[in-house]
Structures are given as C-alpha cells and as structure tokens.
Amino acid sequence: MEILRCEHLTKTYGSGETIVTALHEVNLSVQRGEFVAIMGPSGSGKSTLLHMLGGVDRPTRGTISIENQDISKLNEEQLAIFRRRKVGLIYQFYNLIPTLDVNKNIRLPLLLDGRDPDDEQFKEIIRTLGLENRLKHLPNQLSGGQQQRVAIARSLIYRPAIILADEPTGNLDKKNTEETIELLKLSNQKFNQTVLLITHDEKIALEADRIIQIEDGIIASDEAVRK
Numbered sequence: 001m002e003i004l005r006c007e008h009l010t011k012t013y014g015s016g017e018t019i020v021t022a023l024h025e026v027n028l029s030v031q032r033g034e035f036v037a038i039m040g041p042s043g044s045g046k047s048t049l050l051h052m053l054g055g056v057d058r059p060t061r062g063t064i065s066i067e068n069q070d071i072s073k074l075n076e077e078q079l080a081i082f083r084r085r086k087v088g089l090i091y092q093f094y095n096l097i098p099t100l101d102v103n104k105n106i107r108l109p110l111l112l113d114g115r116d117p118d119d120e121q122f123k124e125i126i127r128t129l130g131l132e133n134r135l136k137h138l139p140n141q142l143s144g145g146q147q148q149r150v151a152i153a154r155s156l157i158y159r160p161a162i163i164l165a166d167e168p169t170g171n172l173d174k175k176n177t178e179e180t181i182e183l184l185k186l187s188n189q190k191f192n193q194t195v196l197l198i199t200h201d202e203k204i205a206l207e208a209d210r211i212i213q214i215e216d217g218i219i220a221s222d223e224a225v226r227k
C-alpha cells in the first residue's frame with residue numbers, strides 16, 4: 001500500500017539572482033513498511049526533501065500526499081496537527097526538552113494532543129529501546145545514544161505514518177550508531193514502521209530496502225538493495 005507520493009515537488013529558496021533550486025520536479029512513491037535510505041552530496045537537497053515531506057516547510061510547487069492526504073492543501077493549524085500525528089522527525093541533535101524526564105519527553109506528543117498512550121504499547125516501546133531503567137532521568141543524565149533512543153521512542157509512541165530521520169547517527173560513536181540503526185530497523189520490522197533515513201554512510205544505507213541518490217535537487221538513482 002502506498003503511504004507517500006509526491007509529484008513534481010519543487011522547492012526554491014530566495015529570488016532573482018540569488019535563487020536556489022533545492023529540489024526540482026521530484027516524483028517519489030513509498031510503500032507502507034519500506035525502509036528507504038537517502039544519500040547524496042552536501043547541498044544536494046536531502047534535508048529540504050525531508051522538511052517538505054514532514055510538513056516543516058512548504059513546497060514552491062508540486063504535491064505531497066501522505067496516507068492519501070494532500071498536505072500541500074493544509075493551513076498552518078492543520079499542518080501542525082499533521083506534523084504531530086503523522087510524522088516522526090528524528091535529527092542529529094535529539095531535541096529533547098531538558099527540564100522533562102524521559103517518561104514525560106516520550107509522552108509529550110500525545111499529551112499535546114490530549115491523549116494518553118496505550119499502556120501496553122508504551123511498555124513495549126520502552127522495553128524494545130532498553131529504556132526501562134531511565135524513565136525518571138533527565139536528558140542531560142543520559143548518554144548520546146540513550147538520548148537518541150528517547151527521541152526514537154517519542155516518535156514511535158504515536159505510530160506515525162512515516163519516520164523521517166535526518167542523519168540521526170551523525171553525532172554518535174560507532175557502537176551507538178550501530179545500535180540506533182538496529183533500533184530503527186527493529187521498529188521497521190516489528191511495527192511495520194515506514195522509515196526514510198538520510199545518511200552519508202554507505203554501510204548504513206545498505207541496511208535499508210532501497211537507496212535513493214539525490215544530486216542537484218533531482219533523484220539521480222533509486223534502487224532496491226539486494227540482500
């Protein structure tokens with residue numbers, strides 16, 4: 001089942017002589033449960049693509065549908081709700097709230113929505129991510145790898161349609177990098193979670209089902225990974 005489709009997706013920044021075309025007429029379709037790696041040189045448009053798909057920024061032209069909802073037509077308020085419910089954004093820096101403990105950080109997206117997490121689901125995610133003994137800790141009492149696991153848990157808790165991860169291991173050592181990628185793979189396999197992951201690391205990209213290469217704002221190649 002198709003979970004994401006974008007057509008003629010174009011993003012320009014600036015105007016006149018300083019105009020930059022970050023994405024040019026990108027067409028893309030992703031099926032539910034796919035794990036897609038996005039690679040490409042610095043400045044090729046990878047983060048711009050993720051920001052458009054996550055409703056963080058708006059395209060200049062083109063359409064984006066997530067679960068058959070055309071997000072280019074949403075107003076600001078609808079877009080904020082879309083971001084909160086449908087996408088899980090994971091960045092290199094974990095963006096946790098420093099004054100809230102792990103438990104509250106993970107529950108925050110649901111609390112903002114006036115919802116409570118399903119107890120069983122919460123426990124399963126905490127167990128899977130190995131955070132049982134860290135729930136009362138503040139983010140600054142955790143290692144980088146643990147903080148990234150909290151950020152992943154915070155995304156998984158509301159079962160987003162898509163996890164969008166922008167170099168989530170860029171700030172981690174080898175061991176924590178491997179663990180974080182394993183956890184994203186596990187959430188992909190265990191919860192059929194669709195994941196789009198930007199990485200510069202070919203070894204990480206080869207863990208995905210499919211690798212998309214972006215160059216100069218276009219999709220230069222899009223290939224399945226042979227396992």
Ligand SMILES: Nc1ncnc2c1ncn2[C@@H]1O[C@H](COP(=O)(O)OP(=O)(O)OP(=O)(O)O)[C@@H](O)[C@H]1O
Nearest residue numbers: 013014020022040041042043044045046047048049
């Ligand atoms: N807010 C902005 N204003 C103007 N230009 C921008 C803005 N954001 C990105 N760009 C430009 O758009 C192009 C694509 O940037 P983008 O951040 O998407 O690249 P990237 O592939 O993610 O790069 P990196 O691997 O270095 O993170 C670049 O030329 C960049 O300078």
